[in-house]
Amino acid sequence: MTRIANRMAGLQQSTIRSMTARCEAVGGINLGQGLCQVAPPSSLLEHGTARFEELNHSYSYARGDAGLLEAISAKLAKDNGITADPANQIVATVGATGAFTATLAALFNPGDGILVLEPCYGYHLSAIRLFELTPQPVRLAAPDFRLERDSLRAAVTDRTRAIVVCTPANPSGRRFDREELGHIAEIAGEHDLLVITDEIYEYIYYGDQPHLSPGSLPGLAERTVTISGLSKSYSIPGWRLGYVTAPAEILAPIQVAADTLSVCAPTPLQQLARYALALPDSYYEQLRSMYDGKRRLLADAFTAAGMRPNEPEGAYYLFVDCSGLGVSSGWEAADHLLEHAGVATIPGEAFCLNDPGTPIVRACFSVPDDVLEKTALMLEKGRS
Incomplete structure (x- = not known):
């Protein structure tokens, strides 16, 4: 008979992974998992291709x-x-x-x-x-x-x-x-x-x-x-x-x-x-500039759809207050956004041991700009 270790009690697949699966099932836009869907430095890939053998x-x-x-x-x-x-x-x-x-x-x-x-x-x-x-x-x-x-x-x-x-x-x-x-x-x-x-x-x-x-x-x-x-x-x-x-x-x-x-x-x-x-400092400056532009694109999209994103100081996520959707928890907000707008996010409760007290979701903006532009359209459509 199969026995499960005591240490596994209460542990389940992460909400991030399960939301990715739900998003794929409906063909939505995945802003839930931090997949880092921007291109690596081309010089790094070229160097690797030339030297891999x-x-x-x-x-x-x-x-x-x-x-x-x-x-x-x-x-x-x-x-x-x-x-x-x-x-x-x-x-x-x-x-x-x-x-x-x-x-x-x-x-x-x-x-x-x-x-x-x-x-x-x-x-x-x-x-x-x-x-x-x-x-x-x-x-x-x-x-x-x-x-x-x-x-x-x-x-x-x-x-x-x-x-x-x-x-x-x-x-x-x-x-x-x-x-x-x-x-x-x-x-x-x-x-x-x-x-x-x-x-x-x-x-x-x-x-x-x-x-x-x-x-x-x-x-x-x-x-x-x-x-x-x-x-x-x-x-x-x-x-x-x-x-x-x-x-x-x-x-x-x-x-x-x-x-x-x-x-x-x-x-x-x-x-x-x-x-x-060994990449030069200019690489990191360009990296930050790129992500700052993506941050603003997605923040504007959530704001236009009646939600309130924070202004992160680093990383590539927004924490979005979804009170404007008429929901009472991050779980409800994430379900609403996936069902009505086809956009996957992660409920704030996934990052807390205690109730965060506000219907918050996390949204990742490490995706191509055209995906963020499509997200803006889908969020607006999901609002109507």
Whole structure:
């Protein structure tokens, strides 16, 4: 007789995946899943096509391809203000998700509490639950989603072991500033907590202030596990390339866990990733300009259809208040938009442990402009 592990109790396929299936069934426009449907840099693809046969097609070292680790180390020093020895402070992983799951597996025991800033990334919640840890929400109030010191301190319990920080945040697009990260440093120091950051959207932000990595700040460097990857910055999520950096004594068990879970990230793609990390600053400027235009296109479309999108500071999602549709929850709003407009979104409840209190959905704008223009027409048609 088949038995199901206790750790699977209550776990189901993510709302993001199930909404994608529903959207495909009706032939709709999928703004639900962050599929990153814009073209990768043409020079990266050309480089890969020309060199693919000569690349290493066997396993890499458990910590990753040596050349990639050197490139990541240089990138961290230049863009993140983080010093990381490629020999013992960086591990290449199967996506940022692989880095996150290896971190949980290596550093925590069942029952440990993990603070999550709500609304939070649904896959973070699923992974925390899979390893039989306890997600402890810290509510960030719309529309600003600022982190308040008192709210963070009040969420800490005797079982709390870590804080997860996603910046720029999925789903809200929030970029936590120096003051907010100072609150995290203060409280993490008081309670000897690890800080796990997910910075996968680090190069996608709006405004003049560059990305601020928590691990670069005083009081956080020695206790921070920094996670990022190449999926979003180079539009290659299917390559499944992520990485994690931390002090050597913290990273050592993470490397063992990553090796156990997946052996290594795809070796030839690791080697090609070195070329991506060498792209000039102008590439990232163009990337941000492109996404800013898409952000405005989709925001205007939702506004014209009677809804209220937020103004994200980073990432490529809108958080849309759908109160104007006459619905009472994000679930109802997502159903309404799919049924009446043929547009798939994700209900805000998928990113919260508690009721968000407002009918909010997340919509992804990492799609071609013609899809966004068609979305505008369908939203308007669905309103009538």
